[in-house]
Amino acid sequence: MRNRYILFADLPVVALAAYGAFALRFDWFFYHSRSEFLPFLIVAVVIKPAIFYAFGLYARYWMYASVPDLVAVVVGVGASEIVMAACVTFALMFHVVDEFPRSVLLIDALLTLVAAGGLRLSVRIIAESGGGHSRRRKSDRHVLIAGAGQAGMMVVREIQRNPQLHLHPVGFVDDDAKKVGKRIFGVPVLGTTAAAADIAQLRRADEVIIAMPTAPGPVVRTIANSCREAGVASRTIPGVFELIDGQVSVRRLRNVDIADLLRRSQVVGSPQAGAFLTGRTVLITGAGGSIGFELCRQVAQARPTNLVVVGHGENSIFEAYGELRSSFPDLGLKNVIADIRDPDRLRRIFIQHRPAVVFHAAAHKHVPLMEENPEEAITNNVIGTSNIVDAALGAGTERLVLISSDKAVAPSSIMGASKRVAELIVRQAAARSGRALSVVRFGNVLGSRGSVIPLFKRQIELGGPITITHPDMRRFFMTVPEAIHLVLQAAGLSRCGELFVLDMGEPVRIADLAQDLIRLSGFNEDEIPIVFTGARPGEKLTEALVDEGETTEPTVHADVLRVVERDAQRIDLAEGLAELAAAAAAGDRARIEIALTKCIPTFAPDWLREGIRS
DSSP states (O other), rough: OOOHHHHHHHEEEEEEHHHHHHHHOOOOTOTTTTTHHHHHHHHHHHHHHHHHTTTTTTSSSSGGGOHHHHHHHHHHHHHHHHHHHHHHHHHHHTTSSOOOOOHHHHHHHHHHHHHHHHHHHHHHHHHHHHHTSSSSSTTTTEEEEESSSSHHHHHHHHHHHHHGOEEEEEEEEOOOGGGTTOOOOTEEEEEEEGHHHHHHHHTTSEEEEOOOOOOHHHHHHHHHHHHHHOOOEEEEEEEEEEETTOOOOGGEEEEEHHHHHHOOOOOOOOOOTTTTTTEEEEEEETTSHHHHHHHHOOOOOTTTSSEEEEEEHHHHHHHHHHHHHHHHHEEEEEEEOOOTTTTHHHHHHHHHHHOOOEEEOOOOOOOOHHHOOHHHIIIIIIIIHHHHHHHHHHTTOOOEEEEEEEESOOOSSSSHHHHHHHHHHHHHHHHHHOSSEEEEOOOEEEOOTTTTHHHHHHHTTTTEEESSSSOOEEEEEEEEEHHHHHHHHHHHHSSSOOOEOOOOOOEEHHHHHHHHHHTTTTTTTTSSSSEEEOOOOOOOOOSSSTTEEEEEEEEETTTEEEEOOOOOOOEEOHHHHHHHHHHHHHHHHHHHHHHHHOOOOOOHHHHHHHHHOO
8 A cells, every 4th residue: 555545544543533532531522612622633633644754654565564663653653742742732831722631642642553553554454365365275385384483484474475476384393392382473383393294294285394594404404304205395495604684585495405404503603703894895816716705795794895806717706796796786896807826916906905804715626636737736826825915915904814725734635735835824924914814724615616516416417326436535514605604703803823723513424425415306326326436646535624733722603713733833934935936837746745845744745655655
């Protein structure tokens, strides 16, 4: 309903409230004995709609009225009655009227509140009853909502308000047994989540919607597995880290994915975690990659003044820029195509934009590829990081965070060794400059470009087999949004040269991951076999987040740990970096590996491990 119609309806409503106030105070035939009524009526009809307008009561969609709208009505009516009381006071002072009973003002206020509020509530009731959500149509899919919390309630309300979705909620299930038997928005809570599949079958639900964005992976896994075994389809709301804007919607429903089965419990971070980004210029390298783009997305939520996205691949930066511009139209967004191996170009970029905070995510990360192309790992991961650090210090950058990898721990690959040297570069620069330069180290992220999940999905689409290097291969896994959320938490803790690691939970067996993906795709292992091909050069069966001689200590965030080094070796990198740069320029693998062993005593390339074993 248009608000001008609400205004026209308010006029008789206000008049009736004024009449009712006098009638209740005196009697229904007071008109001839109460001369003050007519001036009061005229003032009420003029003043109250004007006050309502000033308090925004004609600028709301009353068909979607909620508690804040009700509060606005109360405030508007209260303000209008204060003005009416002031008018009555002036009328008495200047003898416009001889007397005026104060109780009339109180009665008038109550009647106006009931009438004005009731008018607006009726708009919502009429709109919802007219939407037809209460009428079950044969074409509607019956859905059972797993989760009777805020997310579940929002899903049900959206279904009820939008009949074009062709969904009908048959009930809730929730892990809180106290809710069972209650009704939420008219929808009953039928049981606990443990009985979701059985209740779905009993109520002939076509689908179970898992509306539990804060639930950990094992909870989602249990519900999804029971639904699959019962032959009932299931979809889910993305996890809380994916819902960065907090907007739960039916339109965000998607099939249960491997990330849902492995996601962690909700991490409660500091409300001030992103405060160091607000109003600042932030520069992110590798912004076109999975990690870099998620950094951009979450950093943008902290409202920096400018966000400078830097990448070498023009297509990925073009796509990242387009998505960020669409999601954050008010953000000062700058896109830069540059190679971090070009120090002069980097210096110009940093001087031009003067970033206060830098997240360095640009890196070569594929172990087998870097084993075949070691000079690329050195020039990009090592020399590139050195260039970024030099440019940042030269431009007065206050805070820099290097995104590192668990493969930097006791590295057995060129890639891992290059990341370990990059860590040393950042931390030694922090020691020299006294600035908040730090490193955040974590394991694999699910679904990142080139990771095992997209590879396994392609292999399943082709009918298999899924290829895994070794049956005992295990890796730490975390979703990209979860990892970046914790990176920002760690970045806020940085003071000078810290090495942070993220609590990745327990390592996951890659074969188990593949089996989950096969089941989620609707197949079994007889249809999609798993084949083991043998470990590749530079690969380890298991990874670690800290090296021997290192321990961790807690921070204010439970899932962010600070690494404490015992007898840490102070390595002079200047000579080692010069030797690495020369070896990479010459394309001499043996020379690169020898130079790496000088920088990292724990580095054990294949030839060294073979020599030790023999």
